[in-house]
Amino acid sequence: MSRWAWAEVDPSAIEHNVATLRSVVAPSALWAVVKADGYGHGAVTAARAAVAGGADGLCVALVQEGVALRDAGLTVPILVLSPQPPEQMAAAVAAGLTLTVHSEAGVAALEAVGAHQHPVHLKVDTGMHRVGAATVDAVQVAARIVASPATRLDGVFTHLAVADDPEDPFTDVQLGRFDDLLALLRMDGIEPPLVHTANSAAAIAHPRARRGMVRAGIAIYGISPGPALDGEVARLGLRPAMSLHARVTHVKRVQAGEGISYGLRHTFARDTTVATVPIGYADG
Template sequence: MRGDLRWAWAEIDLDAVRHNIRTIRERVAPSAVWAVVKANGYGHGSVDVARAAIEAGAEGLCVALVQEGIDLRRAGVDAPILLLSEQPPELASAIIEYRLTPSVYRREFLEALAREAPSGLPVHLLVDTGMQRVGTHPHAAASMAAAIAQRAPAVRLAGVFTHLAVADDPSPASVEFTDRQLSKFAKVLEQLPPVPLVHIANSAGALAHPAARQSMVRVGIAMYGIAPSDALDDLCSDLRPAMELRSRVSFVKQVRSGSAISYGLKHTFSRDTTVATVPLGYADGVPRRLSEVGGEVLIAGRRCPIVGVVTMDQLMVDCGDHDVRVGDDVTLIGEQGGETIRAEDWARRLGTIGYEIVCGISERIPRVPRRSIDN
């Protein structure tokens, strides 16, 4: 299927997802693992990733939007699904209909849920311990928990959680901030009745901060085999990347020294060379300025630099004096011939994070699930 629709596709290694979930489960035991599959599974395909994660032992799933939860339910996924933030009040009925677990931190949203008269709807109380994004203030957490209890049996407090702001940064100042968040959260728990699920850790917290491993951890980026940050790369050495972005050469030509290429003619060749065109571009998630920061692709196991501005649907590659032909395989992210380009490599060059790279691979790129040869 990979080349049937177009000469660009993303291969999704679901066995890598399974391996990563099993590996993380062993590392964080006895904490349970819930898999974060928001943003279409970080660009990997939420339904396939969710199924693979559950098969490997994930006990629940996390999403950002009601529609993401609905899509999973309609695909037959039956595991618990946690909405990581409050949703528009008008979606309360859909949350109940599709058996989603909402996060709450405002009484207005709690009231919207209770008005739908559910029976024992589990909710998770989100406490803001320093992220300063959303969540109830630690001083108000006990009051909010009491408000939830007052609306029984319509709703019940099934979980309480917070989110770490700098868990991916091992610098002393950031570690101190994380410790303060953990301390604030511990004081909140002292004020609450026993709660079935307590969770703090995202991928970085689960890997780098054992104290953040409560009854469950929320594993996102690490499940896809991508380090939360360069500083935590060594903690991810036993994880496997789940996405490879591939294409084929669509055109080959010889260019002369002194000629320029692509929009703006910003790249001028210093020698006669062979240029290959690859049929995907920034509309597919390849950043327009990747060539400006040293972006490369792999052709026949050799690194070839991207030259000229990446266009909407195509990019060009300097292949030197190598023999390149139309139809040759091109690897943008992944392994070929013993060479590897990682999403983290793109991120490092572009001054961003691996999350943004894989989430940015657009829906124009077909996702093709595959199984690892060695699993």
Template sequence: MRAARAEVDLDAVARNVAALRATVAPALLCAVVKADGYGHGAIAVSEAVLGAGADWLAVALVEEAAVLRRAGITAPIMLLSQPRLADLDAAVRFDLRVCVHTSAAVELLAAAARERGTRVLVHLKVDTGMNRIGVAPSDALAMATEITGHPELELEGVFTHCAVADELDNPFTGVQFDRFEQVLADLAAAGIEPCLTHAANSATAIEHPRGRYDLVRCGIAVYGIPPAPGLAAPLDLEPALTLRAEVSMAKRVAAGEGVSYGLRHRFTRDTNVATVPIGYADGVPRRFGLCGGEVLIGGRRRPVVGVVTMDQLMVDCGDDPVSIGDEVVLIGRQGDESITAEEWAGHLDTIAYEVVCGIGPRVPRFYRRDAS
């Protein structure tokens, strides 16, 4: 077993879900567990969030949903994107809420449902300005009418996605709400009233009450990470993931020597260097030591030095003693110090989502409940 490991506190996940439910009620809470539960482990997280009161789950891919169904999870699972046309039959087989926004998908989905003798619950995606996927607002009524024209399909939901909800002073979120509500009004005027309307990701659900509608889709907040710096402070979210490793090599390196490929870092004094067996193949970016990345050893912050290699990274421990087997915390708390995924994101000019989703499959996940 590798020394590197990710530990996920499922009690923290459950408490985050409880805080979110209290915030968004009476809207339903859909926990987003795509990308293997944002790197935390989709099956374990799904079981934890459902046990804590989440109503639905959401994923991006049919194969992600299949993993959950095969694990015995029977809760409603929504696809956030329209599947490949070739995957629509599998979406029916696994009893998924299917996102659609093209006529081709509607026709093939109806045929797959007819072949299996079942009725499929459909959610129509409307693009209100993110310009990623979805039907244009001007075409939404025609698409909804097409869906309701198939007895094998039920238009359970209509939804959109907010592009800038994490920018509280950006008025475009309100523009998207206006466009979405106009679509809903057009549908209602035509006698089409889906039972579920939804637009909220974590940022929208927490900061924009208008956008909660009937259901909210919370991803990053479930894992205890704010959607953006400063957001969600009143919820007191708890980061669920700790990334640990152990020192695998410790040595004294003389002043003037370099470290790692390219010798891009040279020491200006004699120093103790620790090698840690985790690298860019595991989700620690190659440039992490060149942009201010740090780890915790002995309860103190230590700089990563040189480029991170595929399987290992090196840490400057100064004159402090360091030994093989010493614990290294890359994300999480050690003593009075802590390093967060948001801190990584600041160094790397990205977002915390990418940090936790990037922790690779070579890093085993371990799960804690009730301090066990």
């Protein structure tokens, strides 16, 4: 141990959580989200535990994250959830990473590096209004993907804005818009192998959203996606994979009437023993 405060990660908890969620969403596939260094748990550790628990694939935010997983020996499919700069295309192709495309420019970037039938997922905006092709444009982008020798349309997906609130009707609005788009694609003869809409919250609370696969992020680490789902997470027996620890570094007596810490926001009514636990603000 090199400092007074530390975190401990239990990979078996991630493995357990993935296996549990996998059984809940079956027959849908489960892809584990390990972006942001596995939500701080260590991307390689989290990825290996997720695969051991039955994850069918992995999701990251950046090409560099996917390459690092490949370098660590992970061979399952890896989806890069965010559109990437053109200069990352060659590395993504070399590592066999499935890319997210939301515009014809994404197809052109893969053409520019000589990709051939590279797997991509088309992201569609159904109301969250972040990255994603507008539904009115998505059919044209899908047709461009299908027509290009550089790309292969392996999936179509969207992201739900309020799935952590089971009572909010906007989730059904988004799913309806997504289904309307899929119907338009079918009319053009486009039938993507995978469609997905569910994040952790939707995977738990909205069976209609599970589709061919779910993208489970925060839940695989044993954390509830939101207060409204705390009870369901507990019922499923999901286990937190990280615990924080710190050692007491100083103990002193403080007299009644004295204040403590920034702003002296607390004043002691009686003589008190104060223990200092150095965790937070980089422990200084």
